[in-house]
Amino acid sequence: MRSVWMVVVSCAALACGAEGETNTGTDSSGSSSDGTGAMVTAAASTSSTSSTSTSSTAVSSSGQPNGSSTGPGSTGAAGSSSSGGSNSICEVGGLPARWQDGTRCPEETVQVHRYSDDTFILRQSLCTGFEAPFLYLLFGEDRVLLEDTGYNGVDVASVVSGIIDARLAERGQESIELVVVNSHGHGDHVGGNAQFQGLPNTTVVGFDVPSISSFFGIDNWREEVAEYDLGGRVLDVIPIPGHQSAHVALFDRAEGLLLTGDTLYPGRLYIQDFPTYVASVERMVAHVESQEVCRVFGTHIEMTDQPGVDFDFGADEHPGERALELGLEHLVELRDAVVAMDEPVQEVHDDFIIFPL
Ligand SMILES: [Zn+2]
Numbered sequence: 310m311r312s313v314w315m316v317v318v319s320c321a322a323l324a325c326g327a328e329g330e331t332n333t334g335t336d337s338s339g340s341s342s343d344g345t346g347a348m349v350t351a352a353a354s355t356s357s358t359s360s361t362s363t364s365s366t367a368v369s370s371s372g373q374p375n376g377s378s379t380g381p382g383s384t385g386a387a388g389s390s391s392s393g394g395s396n397s398i399c400e401v402g403g404l405p406a407r408w409q410d411g412t413r414c415p416e417e418t419v420q421v422h423r424y425s426d427d428t429f430i431l432r433q434s435l436c437t438g439f440e441a442p443f444l445y446l447l448f449g450e451d452r453v454l455l456e457d458t459g460y461n462g463v464d465v466a467s468v469v470s471g472i473i474d475a476r477l478a479e480r481g482q483e484s485i486e487l488v489v490v491n492s493h494g495h496g497d498h499v500g501g502n503a504q505f506q507g508l509p510n511t512t513v514v515g516f517d518v519p520s521i522s523s524f525f526g527i528d529n530w531r532e533e534v535a536e537y538d539l540g541g542r543v544l545d546v547i548p549i550p551g552h553q554s555a556h557v558a559l560f561d562r563a564e565g566l567l568l569t570g571d572t573l574y575p576g577r578l579y580i581q582d583f584p585t586y587v588a589s590v591e592r593m594v595a596h597v598e599s600q601e602v603c604r605v606f607g608t609h610i611e612m613t614d615q616p617g618v619d620f621d622f623g624a625d626e627h628p629g630e631r632a633l634e635l636g637l638e639h640l641v642e643l644r645d646a647v648v649a650m651d652e653p654v655q656e657v658h659d660d661f662i663i664f665p666l
Contacts, residue, residue, distance in 0.1 A: 398565045399603035401425045404634055408610070410627040411435025419444075419459070419468045427542070428564060429472055430606070430633075433459045439625040440497040443608045443633065445568055447561060448476055449539020452486045456559060456568055457608060458501030466504035484510055488539075491516040492570030492608055493556035518555045521548075531588070534596055549593055551586025552579060558593055565603030569593070573643055574607020575631045577619060577664040583653040590644045597637065605635040616659035635660060 402425040409416045414436035422430045427448035435441040438461040445456040446469060453473060459465045469487070477485060489505045491498050494516040505513050514524045521527065525535035525546045535546040545560040552571045559568040572578070572589065580586045611619050612631040620627055639660055646656060646663060653665030 397603075398563065398601055401564050402428065402566075402603070404430075404632070408432050408630065408633065409434055410630050411439075411441065412626045412628050418463050419465060421468060421472060425564060427476075428561075428566070431459075431465070431468065433461075433463055433465075435625045435627060437461050437463050438497070439623050440609060441625075441627075442497050443606065443610075445559075445606065446472060447539065447542065447544070447559075447566075448485070449542035451538075451540030452488055454488045454490055454537075454539055454544065454559075455505075456490050457492050457498040457570075458489065458504065460497040460500030463501065464504070465501040466508070470508075487511040489513040490521075490557070490559070491555075492558075492568065493553040495553055495571070498570070498608065516555055518548075521546075521555060521557060531585075531592075545596065547593055547596055549589035551582050551589045553581060556589070560597055560600070560602075562600065565601045567593075567597055567602050567605045567637075567640070569605055569607045569635075569640070571608055573605060573635065573640055573661065574609050574611075575633065575635060575660050576607075576609050576611025577622075577662045578643070580653065580663070580665045583647075583665050587644075587647045590640070590647060594640055594644045598641075602637040602640075605637065605640055606633060607635065612660060612662075617657045617662075619662055631660065 404424065405422050408422075409420045409432065411434065414434075416434050416436055418434050418437050420432045420434065422432070424430050429446040431444040431446065433440075433442050433444070440460065442457060442459055444459060444465065445454075447454045447456075453476075455469055473485065473487065477483070487505070487508070487510060489502060489511065491502070491514070499516050502513055502516070505511050512524075514520055518530055522530060525537055527533045527535050527546070527548065530548045531550065533548070537544045537546055542561065542563045545562070547558040547560065549556050549558050549570075549572050556570055556572055558570065558572065560566070561568070572586070572593075610627065610630050610633055613620060613627075614629045614631050620630075642658065643661065643663070646658065650656075654663075655665065656663040
C-alpha cells in the first residue's frame with residue numbers, strides 16, 4: 310500500500326496538479342537586455358568559432374548566477390562520459406560549470422547555454438517552479454527542433470525565437486521551420502506548447518501517442534525507431550514508455566547526444582509502468598550501444614554533488630547540484646539494475662535513484 314507521501318510524490322512528480330509560482334519572464338535583475346528573461350552562456354570548449362555571437366544578438370550574455378562561472382572558462386567537453394577518442398564528435402560541445410540553482414531569486418527565468426554551434430540547452434529557473442526542467446534546441450539546416458516547453462507560464466517562445474533569429478542571422482539564412490516535440494506528456498514539459506501554436510513556420514507535434522506516431526511515421530509504438538532529418542542532422546526518435554506512455558528519447562547522431570527526458574536524469578526516476586519501463590530502457594541501450602554516445606541529457610537535476618544524495622522533493626533551491634550530464638555507462642547501469650529486479654523497488658545509485666511508483 311502506498312503511503313500518503315508516496316501519493317503526493319507521484320502526483321507532483323508528474324506535475325499533474327502542481328501550480329507553483331508563475332514568472333512570466335521579466336527579469337528584475339536588470340541584467341537582461343531583451344526582456345525575455347533569458348541569459349546565454351557559451352560552450353567553453355566547443356570547436357565553434359562563433360560560440361559567443363548569440364549572446365550579443367538575440368539574448369543577453371549577462372547574469373552569471375552567484376558570480377559562478379557558467380560562461381567561457383567553464384567546464385567543457387572533457388566530461389565524465391565520453392566514448393570518443395580524438396577527432397570524435399564528442400569533442401564538440403561544452404557545458405557550464407554550474408546552472409542557476411535557485412538560491413538567489415530572482416534569477417533569469419530561462420538560462421540559455423550554447424552547447425555547440427547548433428545545440429542550445431535551456432533551463433527554466435528553479436525560482437519559477439521546483440521542477441526546473443531542461444529544454445533542448447537542436448538546429449539542422451532545414452529545421453530546428455525544440456524538445457519541451459517548460460511550465461508555469463514562463464515565456465519560452467520569446468527566448469526560443471530570439472535564439473533562432475540570432476542563429477539565422479549568423480548563417481545568413483532567411484527562415485527555418487520550428488518543430489516542437491515533447492519528451493513526454495507531463496505538465497512540466499508541455500506547459501508552454503500553446504505559446505507555439507499558430508506561430509508561422511512552426512509545427513507543434515503534440516504529446517499523445519497517435520500524434521507522435523503519425524508525425525514521425527511510427528506504426529508500432531513499442532518496437533520501432535523513427536528517423537527524423539533536420540537537414541544534415543538525423544535524429545532517431547525512440548519511443549520509451551514507462552515513466553509515461555508517450556515518452557520518447559531522441560538520439561542525435563551528429564553530436565552523439567541522447568536525450569532521455571524523465572526516463573533517465575540525475576534524480577529520482579519515477580516509474581509508472583515498471584515492465585514497460587524496463588523494456589524501453591533495454592531497447593534504448595540496444596539502439597545506441599553500437600553508436601557513438603557522447604553525452605546523455607535528461608530533463609531535470611535532483612541529485613546533489615554527493616553520490617546517492619538527492620535534494621528533498623519539491624526543493625526550489627539546489628545549492629551544490631550535480632552536473633546535468635550523464636553517459637552511456639549510466640544508461641547501462643540503469644538497465645542492468647532494473648532488469649535484475651524481481652519486483653520494482655526503490656534503489657539509490659550514486660547518480661540517480663530508481664523510484665517505482
Ligand atoms: Zn519532468
